[in-house]
Amino acid sequence: xxxxxxxxxxxxxxxxxxxxxxxxxxxxxxxxxxxxxxxxxxxxxxxxxxxxxxxxxxxxxxxxxxxxxxxxxxxxxxxxxxxxxxxxxxxxxxxxxxxxxxxxxxxxxxxxxxxxxxxxxxxxxxxxxxxxxxxxxxxxxxxxxxxxxxxxxxxxxxxxxxxxxxxxxxxxxxxxxxxxxxxxxxxxxxxxxxxxxxxxxxxxxxxxxxxxxxxxxxxxxxxxxxxxxxxxx
Amino acid sequence: xxxxxxxxxxxxxxxxxxxxxxxxxxxxxxxxxxxxxxxxxxxxxxxxxxxxxxxxxxxxxxxxxxxxxxxxxxxxxxxxxxxxxxxxxxxxxxxxxxxxxxxxxxxxxxxxxxxxxxxxxxxxxxxxxxxxxxxxxxxxxxxxxxxxxxxxxxxxxxxxxxxxxxxxxxxxxxxxxxxxxxxxxxxxxxxxxxxxxxxxxxxxxxxxxxxxxxxxxxxxxxxxxxxxxxxxx
DNA sequence: AGATGGAAAAATGTCAACATTTACGATTTT
DNA sequence: AAAATCGTAAATGTTGACATTTTTCCATCT
Numbered sequence: 001x002x003x004x005x006x007x008x009x010x011x012x013x014x015x016x017x018x019x020x021x022x023x024x025x026x027x028x029x030x031x032x033x034x035x036x037x038x039x040x041x042x043x044x045x046x047x048x049x050x051x052x053x054x055x056x057x058x059x060x061x062x063x064x065x066x067x068x069x070x071x072x073x074x075x076x077x078x079x080x081x082x083x084x085x086x087x088x089x090x091x092x093x094x095x096x097x098x099x100x101x102x103x104x105x106x107x108x109x110x111x112x113x114x115x116x117x118x119x120x121x122x123x124x125x126x127x128x129x130x131x132x133x134x135x136x137x138x139x140x141x142x143x144x145x146x147x148x149x150x151x152x153x154x155x156x157x158x159x160x161x162x163x164x165x166x167x168x169x170x171x172x173x174x175x176x177x178x179x180x181x182x183x184x185x186x187x188x189x190x191x192x193x194x195x196x197x198x199x200x201x202x203x204x205x206x207x208x209x210x211x212x213x214x215x216x217x218x219x220x221x222x223x224x225x226x227x228x229x230x231x232x233x
Numbered sequence: 234x235x236x237x238x239x240x241x242x243x244x245x246x247x248x249x250x251x252x253x254x255x256x257x258x259x260x261x262x263x264x265x266x267x268x269x270x271x272x273x274x275x276x277x278x279x280x281x282x283x284x285x286x287x288x289x290x291x292x293x294x295x296x297x298x299x300x301x302x303x304x305x306x307x308x309x310x311x312x313x314x315x316x317x318x319x320x321x322x323x324x325x326x327x328x329x330x331x332x333x334x335x336x337x338x339x340x341x342x343x344x345x346x347x348x349x350x351x352x353x354x355x356x357x358x359x360x361x362x363x364x365x366x367x368x369x370x371x372x373x374x375x376x377x378x379x380x381x382x383x384x385x386x387x388x389x390x391x392x393x394x395x396x397x398x399x400x401x402x403x404x405x406x407x408x409x410x411x412x413x414x415x416x417x418x419x420x421x422x423x424x425x426x427x428x429x430x431x432x433x434x435x436x437x438x439x440x441x442x443x444x445x446x447x448x449x450x451x452x453x454x455x456x457x458x459x460x461x462x463x464x465x466x
Numbered sequence: 467a468g469a470t471g472g473a474a475a476a477a478t479g480t481c482a483a484c485a486t487t488t489a490c491g492a493t494t495t496t
Numbered sequence: 497a498a499a500a501t502c503g504t505a506a507a508t509g510t511t512g513a514c515a516t517t518t519t520t521c522c523a524t525c526t
Contacts, residue, residue: 014304014305014508014509015509015510016509016510017304039476039477040477040478041476041477041478049510049511050510050511050512051478051511051512052285052288052509052510052511052512053509053510053511055285055289055478055479056288056289056292059289059292059293059296060292060295060296062293062296063292063293063295063296063297064296065387065390071247071250071478071479072247072477072478072479072516072517072518073477073478073518074477074478084386084387087385087386087387087388088387090331090335090385090387090388091328091331091385091387091388091391093331094327094328094330094331094388095324095327095328095391097327098323098324098326098327102323152320152323152324153317153320154298154317154320154321154323154324154395154396154399155320155323155324155327157298157395158324158328158391158395162387162390162391163387166387247478247479248479248480249479249480272506272507273507273508274506274507274508282480282481283480283481283482284481284482284508285479285480285481285482286479286480286481288508288509304508304509305486305487305488305507305508305509306488306507306508307507307508
């Protein structure tokens with residue numbers, strides 16, 4: 001239940017911080033379902049803590065857009081309907097295309113080398129798998145490197161502490177897609193190329209297209225799923 | 234001190250919510266100085282509440298990027314140095330240019346009329362003042378209308394609940410600029426025109442230029458201020 | 467039988483006290 | 497006199513209990 005009570009000398013730096021991570025992951029994986037109410041008393045029992053730290057963790061989740069709060073009525077897990085998903089990708093497109101433009105200007109060569117290592121590893125993983133897919137974790141690692149490479153705290157915070165949690169939640173649950181496509185890897189190579197050329201405009205355009213592609217694929221899936229349920233009913 | 238304890242029947246919907254606003258405003262206006270430590274015990278006495286709701290309010294301010302937390306050492310108010318200010322405007326450029334592109338596609342004619350009313354009021358205010366400036370509040374109102382007009386929850390949250398608080402804090406303190414320029418009003422008219430034409434590309438480009446202009450002016454001011462202090466020392 | 471009312475239970479909002487850690491200052495030692 | 501160490505005080509982290517509101521369930525009335 002409690003993930004870190006092993007070494008009493010280490011002092012796991014704060015309970016509410018641990019709770020934030022645990023709750024966040026439980027929401028992302030769907031262990032706590034979309035739209036469901038978060039009962040403070042039940043969660044306090046489940047994690048074996050008092051309600052104080054728990055409430056603080058919930059307040060942080062509010063800032064991550066993972067739960068919404070209504071006074072005197074508690075908090076509910078966000079519901080990822082089609083509209084919201086597409087809105088998330090619009091926000092991501094705006095922020096991450098700007099991030100890569102900045103990264104192309106300020107990223108160190110050491111960081112660019114790291115990007116190469118990631119892509120090489122992804123190429124290898126693709127061959128070892130079915131030859132058409134790359135693990136989602138690897139995909140996240142790539143994007144996180146680029147985002148941090150922008151050295152823009154505000155953009156990095158917005159993307160990694162808010163938008164990406166929602167994207168992971170969507171991919172993990174609604175989609176069962178734990179992989180990204182071959183096209184994705186090709187586009188990643190193009191992005192690294194643009195960064196290497198120190199060409200912010202090319203980098204921005206390439207990243208924007210990469211994300212719009214992903215958005216389009218998702219939109220098609222959602223529309224098909226919507227039609228399907230209409231037929232079913 | 235306490236802004237709403239008058240009517241006991243009305244029940245001011247939650248103490249920690251009120252605290253969030255009060256603390257936020259105290260930070261934005263500089264009443265609580267940049268870089269200073271927020272003492273929970275002192276603030277609890279000052280607002281005459283217990284530390285529970287206060288801590289929750291502080292957790293919310295964390296999500297707004299207004300304070301940063303270090304375990305076992307409390308929270309400090311963010312410091313708006315030159316780097317951070319420019320990063321904020323880069324993030325704003327990315328998000329708000331996308332917001333206006335979306336707004337151009339989905340805004341209702343009633344909302345567009347509201348934009349016109351605001352601009353007309355600003356024109357009037359400018360004439361009644363020195364003839365060259367418009368109150369900052371009016372400027373915020375315009376941008377907020379456009380942002381909400383995008384109907385994108387994620388972008389709206391990022392801009393209005395995070396980035397704009399930092400911008401207001403900067404304008405209120407570092408800059409003593411409680412006004413925006415004449416150019417600004419002209420650019421606002423161009424933005425409304427693009428929205429009216431239902432031209433998302435033109436709207437996006439115009440908004441981007443509007444924000445880049447503001448960023449450039451700030452950058453010049455900051456560099457002059459920096460040179461000035463070098464001379465002084 | 468359905469709807470309306472009230473009472474009980476559970477949930478959120480809040481507070482005061484306890485525990486542990488950090489920081490500051492005084493004292494001691496070199 | 498300067499530096500290091502120890503002790504005290506204050507701050508953060510956490511807990512359990514109290515208050516008010518909301519929800520649910522049951523009984524009663526139409």
